[in-house]
Amino acid sequence: xxxxxxxxxxxxxxxxxxxxxxxxxxxxxxxxxxxxxxxxxxxxxxxxxxxxxxxxxxxxxxxxxxxxxxxxxxxxxxxxxxxxxxxxxxxxxxxxxxxxxxxxxxxxxxxxxxx
Amino acid sequence: xxxxxxxxxxxxxxxxxxxxxxxxxxxxxxxxxxxxxxxxxxxxxxxxxxxxxxxxxxxxxxxxxxxxxxxxxxxxxxxxxxxxxxxxxxxxxxxxxxxxxxxxxxxxxxxxxxxxxxxxxxxxxxxxxxxxxxxxxxxxxxxxxxxxxxxxxxxxxxxxxxxxxxxxxxxxxxx
Numbered sequence: 001x002x003x004x005x006x007x008x009x010x011x012x013x014x015x016x017x018x019x020x021x022x023x024x025x026x027x028x029x030x031x032x033x034x035x036x037x038x039x040x041x042x043x044x045x046x047x048x049x050x051x052x053x054x055x056x057x058x059x060x061x062x063x064x065x066x067x068x069x070x071x072x073x074x075x076x077x078x079x080x081x082x083x084x085x086x087x088x089x090x091x092x093x094x095x096x097x098x099x100x101x102x103x104x105x106x107x108x109x110x111x112x113x114x115x
Numbered sequence: 116x117x118x119x120x121x122x123x124x125x126x127x128x129x130x131x132x133x134x135x136x137x138x139x140x141x142x143x144x145x146x147x148x149x150x151x152x153x154x155x156x157x158x159x160x161x162x163x164x165x166x167x168x169x170x171x172x173x174x175x176x177x178x179x180x181x182x183x184x185x186x187x188x189x190x191x192x193x194x195x196x197x198x199x200x201x202x203x204x205x206x207x208x209x210x211x212x213x214x215x216x217x218x219x220x221x222x223x224x225x226x227x228x229x230x231x232x233x234x235x236x237x238x239x240x241x242x243x244x245x246x247x248x249x250x251x252x253x254x255x256x257x258x259x260x261x262x263x264x265x266x267x268x269x270x271x272x273x274x275x276x277x278x279x280x281x282x283x284x285x286x287x288x289x290x
Contacts, residue, residue: 020208025140025185026140032147033147039166043166044161044229055164055251069162070232071244072257078254090276096187097283104193
């Protein structure tokens with residue numbers, strides 16, 4: 001159970017970065033940390049003690065062998081990781097565009113968002 | 116193995132806190148790399164080699180993009196004002212974190228303990244997966260066969276994000 005709590009604490013650290021930081025780059029870093037902790041949490045839930053990686057090879061090619069870790073959350077998280085990269089890249093592109101226009105990453109000085 | 120996971124998680128939390136508090140943005144980004152590469156080791160320990168491969172590639176690309184952004188802008192963090200208000204903020208943050216952890220503990224009480232996972236859903240994928248899909252790797256079988264439409268949606272999202280990045284980074288903007 002302490003592993004789950006540590007994972008959620010990592011989520012809270014990311015949430016702190018998103019809510020309290022005034023720098024756009026640090027907000028992006030906080031979002032990415034939150035995303036990583038959620039991915040890790042899903043994989044932690046699907047872990048089976050002593051289970052093998054879900055690849056049928058060698059002696060595990062036998063049909064009767066079923067002591068694998070859960071392949072379903074792994075497949076979902078694989079999708080989530082790639083989507084996370086895409087969203088992070090989009091956020092960073094917007095951040096560098098804002099820097100070119102305003103000359104700062106400070107979100108308090110980016111007020112007139114017109115045009 | 117549980118001890119090893121706890122040690123790596125504590126290291127990741129430390130890296131995350133340092134990355135959010137660093138004065139220099141470049142060292143913030145490099146400390147953020149600790150979190151990502153620690154996650155790679157966690158995935159390897161949790162018997163998820165596919166995820167570890169994908170995560171190591173994604174983390175490297177993210178770091179390269181972030182460093183490129185910082186080298187093209189500034190390395191200095193913005194100035195923050197101290198004062199009596201920030202003390203209140205810290206107190207409220209701790210209260211909120213405590214409440215969050217308490218309710219998380221309540222809600223996940225029904226969850227099975229670490230390592231005691233019961234596969235209800237996945238038996239349909241694990242038992243006949245290899246014969247039905249012809250793939251020795253069950254994760255690939257789930258992604259590209261049982262849940263192929265999910266992957267199609269993922270490809271759509273990736274395409275949209277790439278279009279978005281190209282649109283935002285267009286050199287000439289229309290006035």
